[in-house]
Amino acid sequence: MLIRLMLRLACRLLLLATTVTIFTTSPATAGDNGAVQTPSIFAPASTPAFAIRELALIVLGITGVIFLVVAGLTVYALMRFRRRRDDDGREPPQVYGSPQIELAWTVVPILIVVVLFLVTARYIFAIEGRPQSPEALEVTIVGHQWWWEIRYPKLRIVTANELHVPVSDPAHPTPTFITLQSADVIHSFWIPQLAGKMDVIPNKTNRIWIDPQTPGGYVGQCAEYCGLQHAGMLLIVAVQSKEDFAKWAAQQQAPARNDAEVQAGRELFSSLSCINCHAVRGTKANGVFGPDLTHLMSRRTIGAGMIQNTPGNIRSWIDDPASLKPGALMPAMKLSRDDLDKVTAYLLALR
Numbered sequence: 514m515l516i517r518l519m520l521r522l523a524c525r526l527l528l529l530a531t532t533v534t535i536f537t538t539s540p541a542t543a544g545d546n547g548a549v550q551t552p553s554i555f556a557p558a559s560t561p562a563f564a565i566r567e568l569a570l571i572v573l574g575i576t577g578v579i580f581l582v583v584a585g586l587t588v589y590a591l592m593r594f595r596r597r598r599d600d601d602g603r604e605p606p607q608v609y610g611s612p613q614i615e616l617a618w619t620v621v622p623i624l625i626v627v628v629l630f631l632v633t634a635r636y637i638f639a640i641e642g643r644p645q646s647p648e649a650l651e652v653t654i655v656g657h658q659w660w661w662e663i664r665y666p667k668l669r670i671v672t673a674n675e676l677h678v679p680v681s682d683p684a685h686p687t688p689t690f691i692t693l694q695s696a697d698v699i700h701s702f703w704i705p706q707l708a709g710k711m712d713v714i715p716n717k718t719n720r721i722w723i724d725p726q727t728p729g730g731y732v733g734q735c736a737e738y739c740g741l742q743h744a745g746m747l748l749i750v751a752v753q754s755k756e757d758f759a760k761w762a763a764q765q766q767a768p769a770r771n772d773a774e775v776q777a778g779r780e781l782f783s784s785l786s787c788i789n790c791h792a793v794r795g796t797k798a799n800g801v802f803g804p805d806l807t808h809l810m811s812r813r814t815i816g817a818g819m820i821q822n823t824p825g826n827i828r829s830w831i832d833d834p835a836s837l838k839p840g841a842l843m844p845a846m847k848l849s850r851d852d853l854d855k856v857t858a859y860l861l862a863l864r
């Protein structure tokens with residue numbers, strides 16, 4: 514009976530181990546098409562995340578040894594002192610008060626906790642104490658219900674939900690220092706493969722930094738419950754070569770396109786309440802409640818990672834955002850089909 518139970522437990526553990534391996538070895542990035550895959554803290558790509566994995570493995574190692582010792586002793590006691598056929602049913606000798614044993618099981622756990630505390634504190638101070646270097650890129654990210662506003666104050670770029678940063682060569686690091694603010698409630702900024710979590714708090718400025726060393730797409734997620742669409746508040750981080758990042762920045766700095774063929778849509782957009790919430794640089798649209806649309810079509814997703822940025826989805830979003838993201842604070846625009854086509858055509862031209 515006991516042996517069967519242990520066999521079953523061993524099977525469970527084996528299954529768990531393979532699942533963990535699959536999770537830790539699968540590429541946890543956003544594909545080129547913006548498809549979002551599950552990110553893993555065991556596949557780090559930036560200094561703070563490397564340090565966090567190191568710390569996690571140390572803690573797992575120490576607690577793993579404790580688990581093995583406790584579970585081993587338990588199993589040993591179960592086997593060694595189990596009820597036997599020739600058992601006489603008498604109570605075994607009862608031991609009361611042993612200063613040595615009591616001292617041991619008080620002092621040893623305290624020492625273990627102190628070690629874990631000191632190791633963790635060392636990592637926290639090492640990460641938080643890094644000074645901002647002159648070559649660091651500065652970004653301000655503002656959490657909104659339920660999207661991320663992304664500003665590059667020195668580059669004069671404003672975008673949303675898609676953070677672009679240059680890759681950081683460990684020999685000549687070019688980290689990105691991020692200032693975090695909130696426009697409404699408490700959010701939490703978390704890109705598991707790049708850094709730890711940092712709360713995003715109204716009326717308080719927090720800082721975090723990353724130095725991604727491998728180009729690619731990384732997925733971030735709001736990690737503090739912030740309302741209905743808390744789970745629909747994703748962030749894509751595009752880590753690019755220095756050349757690609759410079760190209761992207763130049764494209765974002767350019768004023769909004771002024772295509773003649775979407776003149777009707779542009780005029781209609783300017784006459785609607787869209788401009789109270791959205792900005793299109795160089796036009797009279799200068800709202801700040803919603804995402805900046807100057808280069809809307811350069812982004813992979815809309816609705817903060819909810820859906821792919823395709824012409825059909827843009828049209829559906831303008832028509833009724835809540836059908837794609839229930840609770841989204843943008844109201845349905847209730848346009849006629851003809852007007853909807855015109856505004857869609859205008860937005861599609863904002864590349």
Ligand code: CUA
Nearest residue numbers: 700735739743
């Ligand atoms: Cu923002 Cu949860």
